[in-house]
Amino acid sequence: MAVKVIEEKCIGCEVCVSVCPFDAIEMVDGKAHITDKCTMCGACVEECPVGAIEKEEENKRKVNIEEYEGVWVFAEQREGNLMNVSIELLGEGRKIADKLNTELTAILLGNNVKNLADRLIKYGADKVIYAESPQLDVYTTDGYTRVICDLINERKPEIMLIGATNIGRDLGPRISARIHTGLTADCTRLDVDLENRRLMQTRPAFGGNLMATIICPNHRPQMSTVRPGVMEKAKYNETREGVVEVINPDLKEEDITAKVIDYVKEKRSQVKLEDASIIVSGGRGLGNPEGFKLLKELADKLGGVVGASRATVDAGWIDQSHQVGQTGKTVRPNLYIACGISGAIQHLAGMQESKCIVAINKDKDAPIFKIADYGIVGDVYEILPELIKGLENIDELMENA
Numbered sequence: 001m002a003v004k005v006i007e008e009k010c011i012g013c014e015v016c017v018s019v020c021p022f023d024a025i026e027m028v029d030g031k032a033h034i035t036d037k038c039t040m041c042g043a044c045v046e047e048c049p050v051g052a053i054e055k056e057e058e059n060k061r062k063v064n065i066e067e068y069e070g071v072w073v074f075a076e077q078r079e080g081n082l083m084n085v086s087i088e089l090l091g092e093g094r095k096i097a098d099k100l101n102t103e104l105t106a107i108l109l110g111n112n113v114k115n116l117a118d119r120l121i122k123y124g125a126d127k128v129i130y131a132e133s134p135q136l137d138v139y140t141t142d143g144y145t146r147v148i149c150d151l152i153n154e155r156k157p158e159i160m161l162i163g164a165t166n167i168g169r170d171l172g173p174r175i176s177a178r179i180h181t182g183l184t185a186d187c188t189r190l191d192v193d194l195e196n197r198r199l200m201q202t203r204p205a206f207g208g209n210l211m212a213t214i215i216c217p218n219h220r221p222q223m224s225t226v227r228p229g230v231m232e233k234a235k236y237n238e239t240r241e242g243v244v245e246v247i248n249p250d251l252k253e254e255d256i257t258a259k260v261i262d263y264v265k266e267k268r269s270q271v272k273l274e275d276a277s278i279i280v281s282g283g284r285g286l287g288n289p290e291g292f293k294l295l296k297e298l299a300d301k302l303g304g305v306v307g308a309s310r311a312t313v314d315a316g317w318i319d320q321s322h323q324v325g326q327t328g329k330t331v332r333p334n335l336y337i338a339c340g341i342s343g344a345i346q347h348l349a350g351m352q353e354s355k356c357i358v359a360i361n362k363d364k365d366a367p368i369f370k371i372a373d374y375g376i377v378g379d380v381y382e383i384l385p386e387l388i389k390g391l392e393n394i395d396e397l398m399e400n401a
């Protein structure tokens with residue numbers, strides 16, 4: 001859907017300019033002109049006295065998809081630090097670009113962060129388009145949307161990948177609405193149908209009960225936001241070379257409607273589950289919050305951190321920042337020990353890519369055993385103390401091994 005002015009009918013009365021709540025209409029040569037600030041609210045369509053503004057239906061907006069080429073990754077940075085998800089997307093974007101035999105471009109926005117461009121190349125980008133402006137110093141919906149939409153309209157990439165971070169979840173839908181294409185949010189897997197150059201975007205659907213693969217056949221770019229931690233990070237290659245193009249978008253202070261005054265960091269303690277190489281995770285089978293103390297003891301001995309199922313978070317046994325799964329964090333540690341966790345699909349969605357999964361459960365038919373590399377059928381309160389005791393002598397055992 002888009003809003004369009006029928007120039008022959010427009011009498012230049014400027015009623016639409018005054019009723020538009022988003023200042024998205026300008027007068028050009030005496031005729032109304034819809035700018036990219038338009039949110040398609042339709043206020044102008046209703047108020048135009050001569051019926052010169054209409055909403056254009058989706059099916060009238062078919063694009064020539066053959067004009068679109070290349071894979072783009074939004075390289076999210078905050079205060080000059082590249083987000084991990086951007087490196088994961090470069091890894092995935094590289095695979096997709098190679099399959100499609102096309103270029104991988106990283107889109108970097110900011111102010112005085114050109115130094116990141118070189119890292120993006122070393123992580124697999126062929127090219128970096130760096131948009132620099134004082135107005136892009138911190139993320140704003142207006143500024144970032146405007147610059148990226150202009151770039152997409154001008155250069156026509158066939159695929160655009162964005163991390164499903166707070167920023168990505170704000171930015172992705174705004175861009176896709178502006179450029180009238182589809183967006184599959186929160187993808188956990190991507191692939192390509194080579195014959196049709198289609199991006200196969202897989203994400204949990206219907207409350208996580210099935211995985212849906214979604215395509216965007218008639219519009220470009222094909223856009224996905226991808227959950228952090230799901231894709232493997234690109235490898236850093238010191239010898240890689242590529243092109244860095246710097247652009248200076250014409251953005252003025254008044255173009256940014258929201259002003260960021262300050263950032264207040266959340267005080268509660270956050271566990272960095274996504275970066276941990278060992279996670280000892282607890283489920284309802286622990287029976288009570290005290291059980292997590294035992295898990296912490298084991299995690300400390302192994303140099304890991306504590307994770308949790310949603311059931312325990314909902315019960316108030318542990319903070320939500322520990323939750324693993326579809327509505328929690330996606331992790332891929334070297335070792336994931338699931339204690340008293342049944343293995344519901346929504347939990348598996350967040351940890352099944354772990355390198356080695358050990359499950360402890362007293363029900364031998366618990367679904368978690370289907371994906372576990374090692375399974376222990378038994379009571380967590382019998383097994384865990386034994387494991388902790390065993391680890392006390394680990395140095396001695398290793399020396400004698």
Ligand SMILES: Cc1cc2nc3c(=O)[nH]c(=O)nc-3n(C[C@H](O)[C@H](O)[C@H](O)COP(=O)(O)OP(=O)(O)OC[C@H]3O[C@@H](n4cnc5c(N)ncnc54)[C@H](O)[C@@H]3O)c2cc1C
Binds near residue numbers: 208
């Ligand atoms: C939209 C949606 C999103 C969701 N998102 C998430 C998510 O992000 N993460 C998530 O985890 N869940 C999520 N869920 C919930 C999910 O469906 C399950 O309900 C939840 O994962 C179950 O948690 P659990 O395995 O701890 O509990 P249960 O399913 O109750 O399993 C407890 C297990 O402990 C075992 N057990 C009991 N006592 C002992 C003992 N003493 N020793 C050893 N084993 C024992 C039992 O045999 C059982 O297998 C979501 C659900 C929905 C609908």
